[in-house]
Amino acid sequence: MMELAGHCFHCQKEVFCMNGFFQGEVSDSGETLCFICAEKKEKESNDETASNSEDGINLR
Numbered sequence: 869m870m871e872l873a874g875h876c877f878h879c880q881k882e883v884f885c886m887n888g889f890f891q892g893e894v895s896d897s898g899e900t901l902c903f904i905c906a907e908k909k910e911k912e913s914n915d916e917t918a919s920n921s922e923d924g925i926n927l928r
């Protein structure tokens with residue numbers, strides 16, 4: 869069984885609930901996120917020094 873639970877706050881992708889398991893995450897602020905965006909967000913919050921790079925392209 870698969871139910872549409874909502875849309876990802878970041879990429880607008882449909883997030884489903886499958887057999888009672890939510891196929892995504894809800895952030896502290898109540899945003900529904902797909903797994904991909906939730907994973908990305910987790911990585912970003914783990915790397916606090918990246919918080920000031922929003923207007924730049926990271927050149928390596």
Ligand SMILES: [Zn+2]
Pocket residue numbers: 876877878879880881901902903904905906
């Ligand atoms: Zn997403």
